[in-house]
Amino acid sequence: xxxxxQSGAEVKKPGxxxxxxxxxxxxxxxxxxxxxxxxxxxxxxxxMGLVDPKDGETKYAEKFQGRVTITADTSTDTAFMxxxxxxSDDTAVYYCTIVGxxxxxxxxxxxxxVTVSS
Amino acid sequence: xxxxxxSPSSLSASVGDRxxxxxxxxxxxxxxxxxxxQKPGKAPKLLIYDASTLEGGVPSRFSGSGSGTDFTLTISxxxxxxxxxYYCQQFNSFPITFGQGTRLEIK
Numbered sequence: 001x002x003x004x005x006q007s008g009a010e011v012k013k014p015g016x017x018x019x020x021x022x023x024x025x026x027x028x029x030x031x032x033x034x035x036x037x038x039x040x041x042x043x044x045x046x047x048m049g050l051v052d053p054k055d056g057e058t059k060y061a062e063k064f065q066g067r068v069t070i071t072a073d074t075s076t077d078t079a080f081m082x083x084x085x086x087x088s089d090d091t092a093v094y095y096c097t098i099v100g101x102x103x104x105x106x107x108x109x110x111x112x113x114v115t116v117s118s
Numbered sequence: 119x120x121x122x123x124x125s126p127s128s129l130s131a132s133v134g135d136r137x138x139x140x141x142x143x144x145x146x147x148x149x150x151x152x153x154x155x156q157k158p159g160k161a162p163k164l165l166i167y168d169a170s171t172l173e174g175g176v177p178s179r180f181s182g183s184g185s186g187t188d189f190t191l192t193i194s195x196x197x198x199x200x201x202x203x204y205y206c207q208q209f210n211s212f213p214i215t216f217g218q219g220t221r222l223e224i225k
Contacts, residue, residue: 035214045154045162045205047214061213062119095161102173103209104152108161 002026004096004109011115012086019082020112022096029072030054032098034079035105036070040092048094051079086116120144122206124217130225135196139220141189141206150210153182153191156219157202165204166191198224 007021022034036048049060053072060068069082079096093111100106121144131137141151149169154162164173166182169189179194193200201224206217 044219045156045207045216047216059212097161099209102152102164102167102171103150104164104167104173104207105154105162106164106173108163111161 002098002100002107004098004107006094006096006109006112009113009115011117014087014116014118016086016116017082017084018086018114019080020094020096020114022079022081022109024077024079024098027098029074029077032100034070034072035097035099036068036081037095037097037105038092039095039111040089043092048081053079083114086114088116090114091116119213120147120208120211120215122208122215122217124204124206124220126220127218128221128223130223131196132225133196133198137193137196137222139191139204139206139222141184141191141217143187143189143208146186147208147210149185150208151182151184151189152207152209153180154205154207155200155202156205162205196222 003025005023010018030053033050035050038046048064049070051058051070051072067084072079093113095111096109097105098107123142151169153166156162165176170182181192204220
């Protein structure tokens with residue numbers, strides 16, 4: 001069974017950095033790109049970027065470029081999303097997700113709530 | 119970036135109703151479009167991929183159609199568990215984008 005288990009909720013001050021993890025099991029970590037999606041409270045879904053665990057290559061949405069870093073650790077089958085220079089509008093649930101054989105986001109983590117507040 | 123516009127943004131319907139949600143892309147995405155269902159506090163769930171292919175385990179009352187720029191998600195007979203928010207998403211080009219969502223509420 002494919003599982004993506006994310007780290008727990010975080011509370012950060014404006015200007016700080018948060019790093020969320022996503023540990024996978026049930027499939028070969030390097031077989032699928034790992035994506036991250038942001039969902040602000042009461043809002044829709046926004047794609048942030050992806051990492052290819054095979055070689056660490058990344059692609060980011062323009063909105064987050066320069067503030068987001070997505071990495072993958074093949075020794076622990078874990079992906080990470082780091083977001084810096086946090087501001088109040090970064091308060092959101094962040095999901096990791098993979099594109100499966102369907103070529104769509106078949107599997108999702110449970111989400112990690114990040115609250116940015118002074 | 120390719121913009122996806124869903125309509126309506128919200129919809130009230132009754133159990134047993136037939137419901138259609140549309141998704142219009144700002145440029146051709148061929149058939150690289152998916153539909154997701156999301157319930158409060160939960161991650162989105164894939165319903166339809168490649169515009170019209172039903173994901174395994176998804177009830178057959180859900181169907182998708184369209185290609186190019188115009189797509190629809192149809193629920194043939196609403197069940198109580200279908201009241202949720204629905205999103206379309208395109209994979210044709212980066213950045214991957216989602217529609218703004220359609221909130222389906224009980225009438």
